[in-house]
Amino acid sequence: MNILIIGGAGYIGSHMVKMLHLAGHQVVTLDNLSTGHADAVRYGTLVIGDMADAPLLDQLFSEHHFDAVMHFAAASIVGESTVDPAKYYRNNVANTLTLLDVMIKHGVLRFIFSSTAATFGTPTQGIIDEAHLQQPINPYGRSKLMIENILSDYDSAYNLKSVSLRYFNAAGADPDCELGERHDPETHLIPIILQVASGRRESINVFGTDYNTPDGTCLRDYIHVTDLCKAHLLALNRLSENRQSAAYNLGNGEGYSVQEVIDAAVSVTGRRIPVVKAARRPGDPDRLVADAKRARSELGWVPQYPDLKTIVQHAWEWEILCRSK
Numbered sequence: 330m331n332i333l334i335i336g337g338a339g340y341i342g343s344h345m346v347k348m349l350h351l352a353g354h355q356v357v358t359l360d361n362l363s364t365g366h367a368d369a370v371r372y373g374t375l376v377i378g379d380m381a382d383a384p385l386l387d388q389l390f391s392e393h394h395f396d397a398v399m400h401f402a403a404a405s406i407v408g409e410s411t412v413d414p415a416k417y418y419r420n421n422v423a424n425t426l427t428l429l430d431v432m433i434k435h436g437v438l439r440f441i442f443s444s445t446a447a448t449f450g451t452p453t454q455g456i457i458d459e460a461h462l463q464q465p466i467n468p469y470g471r472s473k474l475m476i477e478n479i480l481s482d483y484d485s486a487y488n489l490k491s492v493s494l495r496y497f498n499a500a501g502a503d504p505d506c507e508l509g510e511r512h513d514p515e516t517h518l519i520p521i522i523l524q525v526a527s528g529r530r531e532s533i534n535v536f537g538t539d540y541n542t543p544d545g546t547c548l549r550d551y552i553h554v555t556d557l558c559k560a561h562l563l564a565l566n567r568l569s570e571n572r573q574s575a576a577y578n579l580g581n582g583e584g585y586s587v588q589e590v591i592d593a594a595v596s597v598t599g600r601r602i603p604v605v606k607a608a609r610r611p612g613d614p615d616r617l618v619a620d621a622k623r624a625r626s627e628l629g630w631v632p633q634y635p636d637l638k639t640i641v642q643h644a645w646e647w648e649i650l651c652r653s654k
Contacts, residue, residue: 330569331355333395335380335428336402337373338365340510341443341499341554345399346372347508348558357393359385360402366511381424383431390435397439397565398432400425403473406516407447407612410469421472426479433487439568440480440491441561444576448474448495451614458620459495459578466612477576484574492564497550497580497619499557501640502647509647510554519551519641522591523648526598533602535587537609540616546587548616550580553634553643563628577628580619581635590637597641 332349336342337358342365349356349372356373359380367375378385380402389395403421404410410417432440447470448463465471476493483489500519502509510520524530538545560579567575585593595602624630634640 330396330565331393332357332565333389333393333398334358335398335400336360336365338362338367338370338375339401340512341557342399342401343369343371343508344503344554345401345558345561346370347503348555348562349373352562357389357395359389364512369508369511371507379424380428381420383427386428386431387434390431390437395435395437397441397568398428398437399441399443399561399565400428401443403443405445405469407467407469410467410472414468417468417472421469422475425476429479429483429489433483433489438487438489439565440489441564441568442476442480442491442493444473444477444493444495445470446495446497446578446580446617446619448477451612452617455616456582456618456620457578459576459623480574490568490572491574492568493576494557494560494564495576495578495619496557497552497578497617499554500551501553501555501634501643502651504555504634504643506646506651509644509651518549518587518590519594519644520648522594522602523598523641523645525602526594526600526645527648531603532605533591534605534607535591536607537613538606539609542586542615544586544588547613548584548586548618550582550584550618551590551637551640552580553632553640556630556632556634559633560624560628560630563630567628575627577624578619578621579624579630580621581632582619582621583635584616584618585637590641593637593641594645597638597645
């Protein structure tokens with residue numbers, strides 16, 4: 330198929346571009362490079378531009394006759410969303426509406442949306458399935474839930490079929506060492522820990538050691554970026570079979586604490602990782618773990634790299650061997 334990737338120069342989007350190319354699809358990436366990297370788009374065509382630009386979208390849809398669109402272009406830093414909510418509602422909601430309206434205008438009615446576990450807010454249970462109450466506690470989560478609701482309405486009104494994929498904690502790097510995580514500033518736990526191991530940072534802050542977990546640190550569900558992309562590919566297959574819209578949680582169904590991640594990094598790297606104990610951050614739940622049974626049963630999704638040490642190993646290879654290539 331002919332696929333438009335919005336945000337394909339970013340961390341997850343660039344891995345998706347590669348996977349689609351290797352699966353035989355034609356790929357066009359649209360990215361404004363505000364957080365992405367042009368050299369991460371190693372396959373297909375890169376167009377530098379913004380999904381808010383309706384005339385540019387019109388031109389792309391007229392020229393390429395897309396079969397489906399995947400959206401990876403959201404602003405996604407929770408803390409930033411609380412101090413600059415306008416950025417999140419403008420980009421994540423208003424600009425996505427522009428994209429959806431151009432899709433409908435051109436009769437492109439398959440859409441895969443990167444949603445988030447942040448739509449659930451503070452969990453009321455240890456393992457979160459799709460039936461869990463969605464009550465986000467920050468503008469980032471609310472902006473994503475708004476689009477999920479809009480997609481439901483657009484399905485009813487315009488027959489736009491979509492799959493929303495609610496990520497838990499994306500991690501790791503391309504096993505071939507072509508692609509990895511390059512956020513600036515970096516906010517994700519595993520690359521921050523590995524930057525300490527490689528000497529690019531002095532220490533890792535652990536925010537809270539008195540949570541209701543076995544070792545007192547927060548427990549999260551980490552999913553390899555390649556497995557995340559595989560779920561998108563399977564979702565595309567689902568939509569190509571003219572199936573109904575759906576939403577899925579994506580995680581390994583197994584949580585690891587901050588301390589366990591640090592211990593895994595020490596084991597993988599063989600290096601000392603200094604830790605600074607800090608106060609809890611507001612809004613951090615004790616544990617956040619996905620129930621991904623629905624994705625397994627309906628999409629046939631089986632994570633290839635569920636083991637934490639494998640996730641850390643691939644991220645470490647990227648940190649020390651591949652970033653400078």
